[in-house]
Amino acid sequence: MTSSTTLSASGETRTTGVLRPLLGLLLVLFVAMLSSTVVSTALPRIIGSLNGSQTQYTWVVTATLLAATASTPVWGKLADLYSKKALVQVAIGIFLAGSLLSGISQGADQLIAARAFQGLGVGGLQALVQTIIAAMIPPKERGRYNGLLGGVMALATVSGPLLGGIITETPWLGWRWCFFVGVPFAAVALLVLQRSLHLPAVRERGSVRVDYVGAALIAAGVSLLLIWISFVDGSFAWISWQTAAMVGPALAILVFAVWWESRVPEPVLPLSVIRQPGPALAILASLAVGMAMFGGAVFLGQYFQVSRGYDPTEAGLLMIPMMLGVLVSSTVSGQLVSRSGKLKAHIVTGTVVLVAGFAVLSTLDHETSLAVVFTGLAFVGIGVGMSMQNLVLAVQNTVALRDVGAASASITFFRSLGGTIGISVLGAVLANRVSDSVTAGLREAGVPASAAGGASNLNLAALPEPVRDIVRAAYGDATGHIFLISTAIAVVGVVAALLLKPAPLRTSLDLDEPKAS
Known part of the structure; x- marks a missing residue:
């Protein structure tokens, strides 16, 4: 075979053949991650300008995650049955259409609907990037490439909030360009994948069932x-x-x-895989990681702006400790995993550090020292970087190549589900505590409740100064409480990681060594 990803009889992948399509896949992953992080610091301004509520604030994020979560298993199963190359191109197209619809939305409800459509494409990109890489590279070698994936995800997470802040505050751009900014990256990714990605079909078309x-x-x-x-x-x-x-x-x-x-x-969620102790425990641990990955950027971006009074650009800069933690830990951990072929120690350490980070963030209020905030952010980033990609690899290592799409999609599904449920639960708790705190604060200050314009109104600029201070304090104090809940949930991830049985990473693409033809 002469395709760019042809495998030798020994199961080794040609390095030059891997790097070309890998560049396109990394761009795709960058686009998907950027779509979430670039709006994290802009959301308070977006919802404020659309006169939205705290519930709508949460659902702008939840809608994307929910659509991505629900569609991920379907994309994974389709990847086992159809052309992975065609599917990733379709996913990019859906993502682009959703981005454009989000950018032209005229109300919070329209934005939520557009973000849900965009989530269908994000779900495909999340599942397909992992699946395609698994189809090209054996698990033993995949650790170093997972380090690259973690680095790209960290880059998108680091640059996203900062880029979103700069775009939002640039008069000739505005927040709508937060949704348009991924278009050129997606276009380049489409071109690169069209020219370089060539994978053989895994199954006969007669067996296709979705x-x-x-x-x-x-x-x-x-x-x-x-x-x-x-x-x-x-x-x-x-x-x-x-x-x-x-x-x-x-x-x-x-x-x-x-x-x-x-x-x-042909189930979209292969119960035969999920019921196995190893994948089941990895999935349970990934729920906690999902909450960290999505909840951190969403609510901390809001904390910095609403409670502490920073502008979107400053809020993006203040998130850097968490993003650097992801970048460094995922890259170093990926290299160490490839050298040793062992996963469990990295996953356990990552989940423990994650709990420590949440515990620090649970002490937040509207006057917490930034040094304390940065320490918590760094710990959360390190924990996510050490555990997120390694949990995916732990599941991929247990299944045959023909099922790697569904297996990869399964753990991505549950990780996204954890993030979706986490944001919904934490957002609901935050909204209720803010409402109660604002009501109590107004009562103590002798200010009529109508002066707040609704406790969930994020358009702080329209509030009188005394009310604005009460709302800021309420959001700051409520943020620490929701991270206390996250700490308790993350402990479950530590227990699951400790129960994982150590298994060496195989050196072949499939469970059985490929035979020479």
Whole structure:
């Protein structure tokens, strides 16, 4: 074979053949990550200008994550059945269309809908990049390349908040360009992949079956639960007919989805893989990492701007300790994993450091020293960098090449699900605590509640000075509380990592050594 990713009989990948398509894949990953991080510091300004609420603030992020989470298993299964190259190009196209729709949105509800559509493309990019790399490079060698992936993700995370702040504050650009900025990167990625990526089909077309019913059931069940989380204890009580009307059907749908997935020949979530102790524990640990990766940028960006009064550019700069932690730890850990062929020590260390970072951030209020904030941010970044990609590799190492797409998508699905649920839960807790704190603060100050314009209104510039100070303090104090919840959840990730059985990384692409033809 003469394609750029042809494998030798020994299972080794030609280095020159890997690097060319790898460049395109890294650009794709950069685009996907940038789409989330570039708006993190701009969101307070965006929602304020659209006169949105705290709930809508949360859903601008949650909508993308939910769509990405629900679609990731489908993309992964399609990658096992169809052309990975064509699929990644389709995903980029969907992502670009969603970006353009987001940029021209005229209201918060329109923006949420556009971000949901954009999430369909993000889900494809998340699943397909991991899958294509797994189809080109054996697990033993994949550690160093995962280090590159971690570095690119860190670069997007570092540059995204800062870039978003600069764009938002540039008069001739404005916040809408936060959604347009990824277009040139995606165009270059399309060109590079079109010219360099060539992968053989894994299965015969006659065996193609995609479980769209299972994907729809999972999406419906998860969506209903997240909608309930967003409104419970605010619009209605925990024990109410609304709770019963949402939670009951959601759980029934998810139970039916599990039953359905156990019976179909091509499930979007391969239960045979998920039930294995190793992948199951890796998935459980990835839930905590997902919460760290998504929740950190979303709520800390809001903390710096709303509570501490920094502008979007300054908020982006203040996030750098976390991003540098991801960059350094993922790169170093990837190199060490490739040399030693061992994963568990890196995953355990990463989850422990992650818990420490959350514990530090749980002490935040509106007057916390920036030195304390930076320490927590750095610990969270180091923990994410050491564990995130290694958890994916731990799952990929246990499955055959023909199932690597579904397996990679499974752990990406649960990591995104953790982030989605985390943002929804933490956002709901934040909104409720802010509302209670603002109400109490206004009462103590003798100011009418109507003067706040609604406790969830993020357009602080429109508030009178005394009310603005009360709102800032409320957001700052509530942020520490939500990271206390994150600390408790992250402990579950440590326990799961400790229970992982150490397994050496295989040196071949497939479970069985490839045979020479």
